Amino acid sequence: MEHYMILDDFSGQKSSLGTSWEGFSDRVMGGVSDLQSRIASDGDTHYLAMSGHVSTRNNGGFIQVRLKVGSDLGPFNGSRFHGVRMIARGNGTGYFLHARIAGMVLPWKYFAAGIPLSSDWTSIDIPWSAFEPGDFGRMGKFRPSLLKSLAVVAAKGDFDALIEVREIGFY
DSSP, X not given: OOOOEEEEOSSSSSOTTSOOEEEEEGGGGTOOOEEEEEEEEETTEEEEXXXXXXXXXXXXXXXXXXXXXXXXXXXXOOTTSOEEEEEEEESSSOEEXXXXXTTOOSTTOOEEEEOOOOSSOEEEEEEGGGOEEOSSSOOOOOOGGGEEEEXXXXXXXXXXXXXXXXXEEEO
């Protein structure tokens, strides 16, 4: 029997863990990318919409929305699940799911997995095995038992981004 835990279906103000999504871009380090994020709805369907212009100018190149899954009491233990499931749609390529684990202090340290999108709502399973070290240095092995946060990211190019997430959770 498969276990599934919904982190967020965007029908309320906070995730099932009591945390809220926060958005930021490469502007925190001098980049010029633009981010817009909001909770939108289409009838009874609510979703997180992230859009903007991703630019590699000025050493930039990302926009993201992040959800803390760990707490002050410690990380979230995701080891009883196989990975992250999301229902999403969007345009093109250049989308990633970033995971940060306990012990990662520097903001540029993360593990990443690609998000394959289509223009239609699609259920996407991203197994833990798909997460690989980010671009900046060595980090050891990805350990889902030590999750601190998950982020939906548009990066690594110059493009107009649009990704909409109707549901995200662990499967």
